[in-house]
Amino acid sequence: MSLRFLHVVESLRRGGIETTFLNILRAFSDLHDEAPLEHHVLAFSGGPLEAAYREAAASLVIASSTADITLCLNRRYDVVNLVFDRCAHRLAPLLLARFDGAVFYSKGYDMSAMYRLQGGFEWCAEDALLAACDGVSFTTPDLARLYDLPPGRLTALCKAVDFDSFARVPAVSEATPNRVLCIANLHARKRLGDLVRALRLLLKVVPDAEMRVVGEGSPFEVEKLQQEVQSDGLSERFVIAGRSDDVAAEIKECRVVALPSESEGVPTALLEAMSARRPVVCTRVGHVETLVTDGSEGYIVQPGDVSAMADYLAEILLDRALAKRLGEAAHARALKHNLKPVAWEHLAALRRAAAVDASSLA
Amino acid sequence: MSASDLLLFGEIGADRYLSLDEVPDRRRNEFVERAWSVYVEYFDAFTGAALDPVFHRIDNAPLSRGGLRFSSDSRALIVGTGPSSRSSLDAITRHRDGALILTSPRGAAMLAGAGLHADIVLIEHTSCLEAELSVREPAEWSPGPGTWVAVEPKTPPALVHLVATDRLYVPIPWFGWGLWPATAVAMALYGGCSHVGLLGIDLGIAGALDPQYAPLSALLTTLAHVPMIQFADCGATGAQKPGWPKLPLSGFVPGASRPVLEATLSQASPSHHRMVEERSLIESLKEVAGESREMFAVALRARAGSTGFDSSLAKSVRRMLEWGRDTRLRQALQEGLGLSYLPRFWRTGIDLGRRADRNWRPVVLALRELVGQIEALNKRIADVSGTALRGGRE
Numbered sequence: 001m002s003l004r005f006l007h008v009v010e011s012l013r014r015g016g017i018e019t020t021f022l023n024i025l026r027a028f029s030d031l032h033d034e035a036p037l038e039h040h041v042l043a044f045s046g047g048p049l050e051a052a053y054r055e056a057a058a059s060l061v062i063a064s065s066t067a068d069i070t071l072c073l074n075r076r077y078d079v080v081n082l083v084f085d086r087c088a089h090r091l092a093p094l095l096l097a098r099f100d101g102a103v104f105y106s107k108g109y110d111m112s113a114m115y116r117l118q119g120g121f122e123w124c125a126e127d128a129l130l131a132a133c134d135g136v137s138f139t140t141p142d143l144a145r146l147y148d149l150p151p152g153r154l155t156a157l158c159k160a161v162d163f164d165s166f167a168r169v170p171a172v173s174e175a176t177p178n179r180v181l182c183i184a185n186l187h188a189r190k191r192l193g194d195l196v197r198a199l200r201l202l203l204k205v206v207p208d209a210e211m212r213v214v215g216e217g218s219p220f221e222v223e224k225l226q227q228e229v230q231s232d233g234l235s236e237r238f239v240i241a242g243r244s245d246d247v248a249a250e251i252k253e254c255r256v257v258a259l260p261s262e263s264e265g266v267p268t269a270l271l272e273a274m275s276a277r278r279p280v281v282c283t284r285v286g287h288v289e290t291l292v293t294d295g296s297e298g299y300i301v302q303p304g305d306v307s308a309m310a311d312y313l314a315e316i317l318l319d320r321a322l323a324k325r326l327g328e329a330a331h332a333r334a335l336k337h338n339l340k341p342v343a344w345e346h347l348a349a350l351r352r353a354a355a356v357d358a359s360s361l362a
Numbered sequence: 363m364s365a366s367d368l369l370l371f372g373e374i375g376a377d378r379y380l381s382l383d384e385v386p387d388r389r390r391n392e393f394v395e396r397a398w399s400v401y402v403e404y405f406d407a408f409t410g411a412a413l414d415p416v417f418h419r420i421d422n423a424p425l426s427r428g429g430l431r432f433s434s435d436s437r438a439l440i441v442g443t444g445p446s447s448r449s450s451l452d453a454i455t456r457h458r459d460g461a462l463i464l465t466s467p468r469g470a471a472m473l474a475g476a477g478l479h480a481d482i483v484l485i486e487h488t489s490c491l492e493a494e495l496s497v498r499e500p501a502e503w504s505p506g507p508g509t510w511v512a513v514e515p516k517t518p519p520a521l522v523h524l525v526a527t528d529r530l531y532v533p534i535p536w537f538g539w540g541l542w543p544a545t546a547v548a549m550a551l552y553g554g555c556s557h558v559g560l561l562g563i564d565l566g567i568a569g570a571l572d573p574q575y576a577p578l579s580a581l582l583t584t585l586a587h588v589p590m591i592q593f594a595d596c597g598a599t600g601a602q603k604p605g606w607p608k609l610p611l612s613g614f615v616p617g618a619s620r621p622v623l624e625a626t627l628s629q630a631s632p633s634h635h636r637m638v639e640e641r642s643l644i645e646s647l648k649e650v651a652g653e654s655r656e657m658f659a660v661a662l663r664a665r666a667g668s669t670g671f672d673s674s675l676a677k678s679v680r681r682m683l684e685w686g687r688d689t690r691l692r693q694a695l696q697e698g699l700g701l702s703y704l705p706r707f708w709r710t711g712i713d714l715g716r717r718a719d720r721n722w723r724p725v726v727l728a729l730r731e732l733v734g735q736i737e738a739l740n741k742r743i744a745d746v747s748g749t750a751l752r753g754g755r756e
Contacts, residue, residue, distance in 0.1 A: 011574070045573040064573050066406045085491070090406070093706040096723040098713045103723070112491055121494050124734035125415060125702050131665075132727035150666070189499065219445060263498075 002036040003354055006077040008087045012047035012062070014216060014243065015185070016268050017108060021083055022049055023162045025056045027343030037347075042072050044087070070094075077101050078354045082133075085110040085126065092129055102134040102353040106346075108159075109139055109265025109287060116146050117286075135353035137346060139266050140287050155349040159266035159291075160342035163334055166275035169252050172327065178209045178317050181254035181278075183247060183269035184261070186217020186225060186240075191283075194260040194306050196228045199238055201310035206317045210237045212254070214244045251276045255323060256316045262303040264288055274298075274334035279326035281312045291337075297330035367393050368537065368552050371585075374401050375539035376412040377696065380686060380708055396584050404577035407709045408702075409488075411540030414516035415700030415735060416490050417742050420640065421519045426531040428627035430482070430510060430553050436621035437461040437557040437614065438550035439596070440543050441469050441480070446597030447562025451476040453611045454561070460615025461559065462623070464546040467496070467521075469562070471503040479506025481623065484549070485513045485521055488540035490700075493518050500524060510623070512549070514538065531627055544581040551585070555621075557592040559614045564600030571601040579603055633746075640743050643698045644736070650691070651736050653681065658729035664722035675721035679712050682728055699735040703728045 007025065009018060028039050041057040044064050054060045061072045073080070073095070079102045080095055082088040088105050095103045107113060107130070115121035130136050130147050137155045138144040144156045180199075184190045192213060199211045211234075213225070222240060229238045244250050247269075251257070257273035257280045264286035271291060273280050280298035282288050294300040299312040316323045370389055374397050379385055382398045401407055432438070439461040441447055441454070447469075454463075455476060463480040465473065470483045483505060487493035497520045505511055510529045513522055514536065522530065537548035543563045550558050560582070565575035579601065586593045586605025594609035631639075657678040664671045685691050686708030696705050703724075712724045 062573070064576055065403050067403065089702075093703050093724075093727065094406075094710055096727050097707055097710050100717055100720070111495060115491075115494055115498070118498075121416070122738075123415065123490065124731050124738060127734060128703060128727050128730035131730045132723050134723075220443075220448065 002038070003078045003351065004038045004040065004076065005079050005081060005350060006040045006042055006073070006075075007057075007081045007083060008042045008044075008091060009083045010043070010086050011045045012043050012049040012053055013045075014048055016265070017084055017110075018047070018049055020108075020160060020268055021106075022052055022056060023339055024160055024343045024346060025053070027160075027339045028347055029056060030340070031344055031347060040075075040077070042069070044069075044090075073099065079104055079134075079350050081106055081350060084108060085112045088129055088133075089125065092133065096132055103132075104135045104137070104350055104353045105130060105133045106137050107143070109143065113138075113143050113146070114263070114265065114286070117143065133353075135349055137349050140290055142287065142290075155345065155352075157345055157349070158337050158342050159268070159271065159287075160339045161268060161271035161275055161334060161337045163275045163338040166248055166251065166272050166334075167277075167331065169248050169276035171277050172255050172323065176255055177253060178206055179254040180209065180211045180313055180317075181250055181257050181273070182211070182213045182259060183215060183250070183257065183272070184213065184259060185215040186213070186221040188221070189261055189263045191260045191262050191303060192225050193228050194304065194309065195258060196225070196232055196234060196238060197306040198258070198260070198310040198313065199234055200232055201307060202313050202317075203237065205314045209313070209317060210239070211258075212239045212241055212250070214241045214247070214250050216243045247272055248276065251278060254278060256281060256298075256313060258309065258313060259283065259288075260303065260309060261285060266290060271334050271337050274330035277327035277331045279316050279323055279330055281309055281316070291333065292330075296326070297333050298326055365552060367391065368548055368588075369535055370394050371397050371548060372535055372537035374398060375409055375537065377408055377410070377705060378693075380692075393584070393587055396587060400577075400580045400584050404580050405539070406706075408706050409539050410702050411486075411488060411538050412516075412697060413490070413700040413702055414697075415702070416516075417700070417739060418493075418518050419515040420636070420742050420746060422515060422517070422522055424630035424632055424636075425513065425515070425522075426627040427534045427630055428531060428625065429533055429535075430549075431624045431626070432462060432550075432553045432555055433622040434554065434556070436553075436555045437559065438546075438553075438555040438621075439463050439559045439561055439611075439614070440546045440550070440563060441465040441473065442543060442560070442562035442564070443468050443472050444562040444564030444597065444600060445567075446564050446599045448472065449598070450561060450596075450611060451478070454478060457611055457615045459620040460617070461557075462550070462555070462621050464550060466542050467501040467503050470505070470509075471501045474503055479509050481508065482510045482512055482546070482549070484542050484546050485511065485517050486538050486540065486542040486545055487517075490516075493521075496521060505529065510625070531625070532630070539581060541578045541581060544578060544585060547582065547585045551588055551591065555591070557594070557614065559594040559596045559609070559611070560603070560606060561596040561611065563595075563603075564597055565603065566601030567599060569600075569602050575601070582606065637743065637746060640739065643694060644740060644743070646694060647699070647736065650685065650695070651733070654729045654732050654736075657681065657725060658733055661722040661725035661729065664719075665726060672718040672721070675725055676714055676718065678725045678729075679714055679721055682707060682725070683712065695732070699732065699739060701728075701731055701735060703731050 038058045040059045046062045081104045083106045139159045141156045202209045259282040266287045283303040284300045301308040464482045465480045497518045538545045566572040583604045595606040596611045
């Protein structure tokens, strides 16, 4: 029996979830199944990933008005997969009231989950949504435990990374510059100013160290960071590179990846670095510790602890054997988040939701 | 068009009506019908902007309520943080005295960087989730000596406490659809401004509208149909906004003098009066609560795979939809409990025709929220009463 899936995302911008889901969608297409499967996508707004999504999906609809969305939903789908909370809250009521197919909520580390985990924000509407959908997935068991759901309806998935692509990045060599890379959108919660301060300390022990930040940001945030770099006289050593279409090429030219954020979920950037055998230095926030054990694949510091961050970066840059050991451990750890097995599990969860749907016809 | 039309604009945004038919004929006109079609097309006929599902209204201290009126021929400039305002800070400084400035907390922070203060800072959010984001990532700003700060009863206390001013108030009437620039425009119009300008409300680049801002753009276009008012978009860049012709800031405030604000405010009811109202709300929903718990229990059994509940579920669906026909009950559930799903079902209906075995889904969705919200409100009332009692003993 063929199955038609509609995956709903909020936008086609370059962001953690949009990029991760694109990789999952591509992996779906590579998975061989006895039954023909069609994967369609609905996005509420467009963005730079449009061409990639068009290639990966059987069809892509970009629609924000009620009329256009309803038109899209009226084509028969066996499962509608709502990716993250904003999509779910917008469409689930309509789907659950008027739609025959199964409704699946792919709940990652979205805003409502993050606040629930941090404490102080309990939102009944979210619990109701999770209770009413035919299936729910989370990206870590910790998140799943926050919500009171019957086991048969929930799946705890891993965060996925395109391991194979990043594993092909050449290992660090003598020619690799003493570069620290940070892959992050420029936003206040990423605390990129801490990298400027860390670099100032790092240069005292590693005089040829350099820092490179790759990611998008508003002109305001870019200007703010540039001002910090300039006032510290670090313009030669600290580069704000902007968006990159080839993260693997960026990782190839670095020895270590740093992420100084005060708030994270399960950072894709760390997994990409780890897949490419780069050790990481990051902060003890969110679910980072489901990816990294302090001293094993890299080091973990408290947000804002600039001197600890600088110390660990120096250690990695100066001790080649240590860096290699950490990098190999990181690579092995990242393999557990390989895209294909995670995509397979995700697809299995979606099919179970459809099967629940089909069995209730019996 | 009259002040009453703006009031109706606010009521539509507050989800007071299930259909345009509920609006009395005498109040319906082209402006109102335009607002309604925006409501349906861009907001799925439900904004959720008035919902207070985390009951911040209980945690907030009593706030002054009322409105601000402006001197005749006043100009209001709604300032956002888009690129066109960041590049115009010098111009705003030069022309500061020519217009009232209304902005958001992030706008106030941007203006403060240039040594400027707004006349009114409006704190408004589309949902409790967006409000929580503002609490956890607050804009760094503080009001100037003459700044009025407009909040809602549901504004998180953490944001209200950041503002140390006796110029904090809840605007009555409220025009909010959850999108502060549109609310600010409506406030300016209701307050008597004859000219309303936008700066830094870019909504896109190089003339093209970013689709995520389509709802706000549609609202601004609707408001620009208010007659006898001059509207202008003073931002050099940004999307075209129908009804808002481009005009440089110097043209919008040509030698105008500083408008004068006059506040008409009254004190809110003391906390213990409000707690009486909350208890009375719970009491009024006792019967609905009891029915809901029973129907919810049945739906959960159907969800678990038990059969034989088709007609009970169908009955539950019909009962939930019936509640929507009682306007007083509807208001209690929506505005009192902050429900979002039942109100949506009242608008979309629930399709009973096709798959009876699926009817547990909308019942679980709506009643899990309803039962949960009643429990949450009861707990909040108990917590506040306990705190008050301990305070009394001390």
